[in-house]
Amino acid sequence: MARLELIATAPMGLEALVSREVKDLGYEEQTVENGSVTFMGDESAICRSNLWLRTSDRVLVKLGEFPATTFEELFQGTRALPWDEWIPANGNFHINGRSHRSLLTSVPAVQGVVEKAIVERLKQKHKLEWFPKTGPKYSIEISLLKDVATLTLDTSGPGLHKRGYRKLAAEAPIKETLAAAMILLARWHPERPFMDPMCGSGTIPLEAALIAHNMAPGLHRTFDAEKWERVGKELWETARDEANDLADFDRPVDIVGTDINPDVLKLATHHARSAGLSKSVTFRELPLSDVRSTKRYGYLITNPPYGERMGEEREVEALYKELGYICGSLHEWSIFVITAHKGFERFFGRRADKKRKLYNGRIECDLYQYLGKYHARPIPFEEMES
Numbered sequence: 001m002a003r004l005e006l007i008a009t010a011p012m013g014l015e016a017l018v019s020r021e022v023k024d025l026g027y028e029e030q031t032v033e034n035g036s037v038t039f040m041g042d043e044s045a046i047c048r049s050n051l052w053l054r055t056s057d058r059v060l061v062k063l064g065e066f067p068a069t070t071f072e073e074l075f076q077g078t079r080a081l082p083w084d085e086w087i088p089a090n091g092n093f094h095i096n097g098r099s100h101r102s103l104l105t106s107v108p109a110v111q112g113v114v115e116k117a118i119v120e121r122l123k124q125k126h127k128l129e130w131f132p133k134t135g136p137k138y139s140i141e142i143s144l145l146k147d148v149a150t151l152t153l154d155t156s157g158p159g160l161h162k163r164g165y166r167k168l169a170a171e172a173p174i175k176e177t178l179a180a181a182m183i184l185l186a187r188w189h190p191e192r193p194f195m196d197p198m199c200g201s202g203t204i205p206l207e208a209a210l211i212a213h214n215m216a217p218g219l220h221r222t223f224d225a226e227k228w229e230r231v232g233k234e235l236w237e238t239a240r241d242e243a244n245d246l247a248d249f250d251r252p253v254d255i256v257g258t259d260i261n262p263d264v265l266k267l268a269t270h271h272a273r274s275a276g277l278s279k280s281v282t283f284r285e286l287p288l289s290d291v292r293s294t295k296r297y298g299y300l301i302t303n304p305p306y307g308e309r310m311g312e313e314r315e316v317e318a319l320y321k322e323l324g325y326i327c328g329s330l331h332e333w334s335i336f337v338i339t340a341h342k343g344f345e346r347f348f349g350r351r352a353d354k355k356r357k358l359y360n361g362r363i364e365c366d367l368y369q370y371l372g373k374y375h376a377r378p379i380p381f382e383e384m385e386s
Contacts, residue, residue, distance in 0.1 A: 001042035005062040007152060008037045008053055012359050014181050018056045025052055038062065043231045046155050047239035050225070051218040054180035054211070058156035060141070061086070068149040069103045071113050077149060078117035078142075084125030086153060086230050090135030093118065095142060102144040114142045114151070136227035155231075157224035164221035165206065165275035173200060174303045178338075178360055179207040180217070182301055182367060185356065186336045187375070190253055193298030197291040197326070199257030202268030202283060204301055209272075209280040212253045216243035220275065254295070258286040288322050297374050298333045306340040306363070320347035327370070335370035344368060 010018040012035065019037045022030055025048055030039035037056075041049070049059045063086075066077040087093055095111040095118075104110050118140070122131065139154035161177040182204065188194060190212035196204045210217055219240065225231050259265050265283050272278045304323065307316030320339075324347065327335050337344065340363050345351050354369040 001044065004041055004043065004045065006039055006041050006045060006049065007060040007062055008039065008049060008056040009058050009060065010035055010037055010056055011177065011181075013357055014055050017181055017184060018053065021053050021055060022049065025049060044235050044239065046225050046231055047236050048242070050156055050160065050223045051216040051239055051243050053160060054207070054217050055177050055184065057159050057161065057177065058154055059160075060152040060154055063151045063153060065148060065150045067147055068144065069147045071104065071109070074104065074110065074113050074142075074149055075117045078114050078151060079121050081121070081151060083118050083121045086228070087118070087122060087138050088135055088229060089122070089126040089128055090132050091122075091138050092133040092135055093138035093140055095140050097142045097144075099144040100146075102147045104144055104147075110142055110144065114140070137224050138228075139224065155223060155225035155228075157222070160218065162221060163210075163217050163275070165271050165277075166201065166203065167271075167274065174203050174338075174360060176203055176207055176217070178358065179204045179303070180211065181358070182303075182336060182338060183208050183211055185367065186299060186301055186334065186369070188299045188301070188334075190251060192254075193293065193295040194253070194255045195291075195293060195298060195300050196257045196302045197259075197286075197288055197300065197323070198302050198304050199259050199268060199283065200261075200264050200303075202257050202265075202271050202281065204303060205255050205257035205268075205281045205283075206271060206275055206277055208255050208301070209253060209277045210275070212255070213248050213251055213277075213280065215247045215249075219243050219247075253280050254298075255281045256284065257281060258284045258288075258291055260285065260287045288319065288326065291326050293330060293333075296332050297372065298330070299336070299372075300327065300330060300333055301336040303338050303360070306365075316341065317343070317347045320344055321349070324348035324350065330372075332373045334372035334375050335368075337368045338365050339368070340365045342366075 008018050015032050019032045022037050022039050027039040027041050064081040068074040095115050097107040097111040099105055099107055141152050143150045161175040163176050194208050199205055226236050262285050265285055268283045272281050305316050307313040352368040353371045356367045358365050358367050
């Protein structure tokens with residue numbers, strides 16, 4: 001197999017977390033930059049990284065990088081790359097482009113030049129004048145930054161946050177990748193109780209269950225590169241077999257999601273069934289004011305409303321006060337709350353031990369971290385009972 005340069009794209013602020021995930025897969029040779037982790041691997045790394053990365057947006061193959069201050073330089077540099085080693089005669093390829101701080105500012109013109117150069121390269125290989133584009137999908141991106149062109153192939157297809165279990169969504173859902181990031185940043189141990197008292201359609205508890213059972217998050221979905229001859233079905237089958245072998249379905253967990261809205265809880269239950277996690281997560285219809293736990297040393301991780309709509313601010317601030325009151329009775333628990341509301345600590349009633357800037361889509365948020373007793377240390381279940 002070939003030595004490939006791969007890029008795991010990372011949401012802003014999560015580059016270090018994506019880097020750690022890539023290293024955990026065994027790919028030590030890497031470079032971390034804003035928005036991406038570039039690492040070296042072979043074709044099997046395409047399969048394994050797509051299946052296993054919880055916090056990355058997608059996995060790209062880097063075909064090449066070169067200076068391009070003119071359309072001629074862009075054409076010649078693109079044509080020199082080994083497109084014929086990836087795209088067959090019937091390959092359905094299309095070009096996405098972006099340009100920032102570069103002389104070539106017209107993205108449509110850049111896309112046109114790149115497509116023409118790729119076609120010229122494929123003509124040499126396949127001896128065709130016309131390409132039907134009826135075969136596997138190949139998404140190509142041309143990115144121009146400071147007059148340097150980078151060309152990549154997207155191996156993922158739909159973003160990696162689309163695990164396959166959430167076909168339906170409640171209003172303002174949190175992305176699966178961000179939910180997983182919150183849990184990993186919290187350093188939750190599956191031996192500890194876990195609760196989300198405003199769980200909505202269940203994303204945070206379900207991501208916790210996937211982590212607890214060591215289930216590859218991409219196991220129940222497909223990827224564009226599954227149809228590529230260059231990668232091959234055998235490598236995908238091997239990677240999926242590995243993921244199934246590593247899953248610990250019998251591990252006992254205590255994961256609870258509650259919400260006041262019965263409709264979103266129906267969605268949460270549906271998603272749990274789709275993910276094969278019905279026995280791992282308990283969903284309950286419960287107002288926030290009634291949330292209690294007699295368990296010790298647990299984790300409460302939640303994504304409450306932010307109050308961004310007109311007229312919602314006072315309601316949300318009252319909700320934060322209620323949450324603070326409830327968490328006051330969970331003094332041995334670790335609490336993690338993400339919100340864009342800058343006055344959260346004041347209404348919650350406590351200053352956070354730590355804060356970390358994260359982005360929920362394009363919304364700048366803070367992850368407020370209240371570290372409980374024995375934070376991030378495994379504790380047997382029997383010690384957690386009151």
